[in-house]
Amino acid sequence: MNGRQIVALVIGTLAAGCASGPPPTHSLEERLNDLKNEPQPSESGWFDFLETACCYAPPASPIRYDIQACTYLCPQCGRKTLYRPTHSLTLNQYNSIVNASRWKECQQLVEQMQPAAKTYGLHLSLDTRDLCSFCSKKNTGLMAAQKGMNNLYLIVRKQDGTVTCNSCNGDDLTILLQFLTTTDWKQPTRQYGILRNHVPTIERLLNLHFD
Secondary structure (H helix, E strand, O other): OOHHHHHHHHHHHHHHHOOOOOOOOOOHHHHHHHHHOOOOOOHHHHHHHHHHHOOOOOOOOOOOOOOOOEEEEOOOOOOEEEEOOOOOOOHHHHHHHHHHHHHHHHHHHHHHHHHHHHHOOEEEEEEOHHHOOOHHHHOOOOOHHHEOOEOOEEEEEEOOOOEEEEEOOHHHHHHHHHHHHOOOOOOOEOOOEOHHHHHHHHHHHHOOOOO
């Protein structure tokens, strides 16, 4: 199973488990506190989960140089940027190639969480301009301070006019999708475990720091 198939599987699994009604709480602060106060699953619950997952082998971490070249077609300017791995590949360069090959899947994750985000007065968008060799030269402001950390950025616009920008990847966005759209947080997932363990990621992406 390749990376894209794994992302598609995660998206489908989350979509199947999403609540059809409104979020259980009325503010992000309440929702985040609900998650923080979520009890750990019982020991028997963990055994049930492990028994269910025993036939599933989680994807191994990719070999650093075992990655194919890809071409990123910028939706902003229409130019192409070729990403080609070398034996001197750095971690940032590796992340760039991964993001350039999977940014559409990440865009799909953002689109899926948009209706739930709207109920909290948030508008989310994914900025991929840093993947473009041309557009990245013009990136200023919010993304300029984070340049080199990653190549995908989640833009969060709030009703009060506040705009935040944080680097992200497919794992981050999948976790955020689960937080915003599902209500069964007790059930661990095969890939990410207990959602409560990812509160720092959620706080960083949404720029939330509630006590």
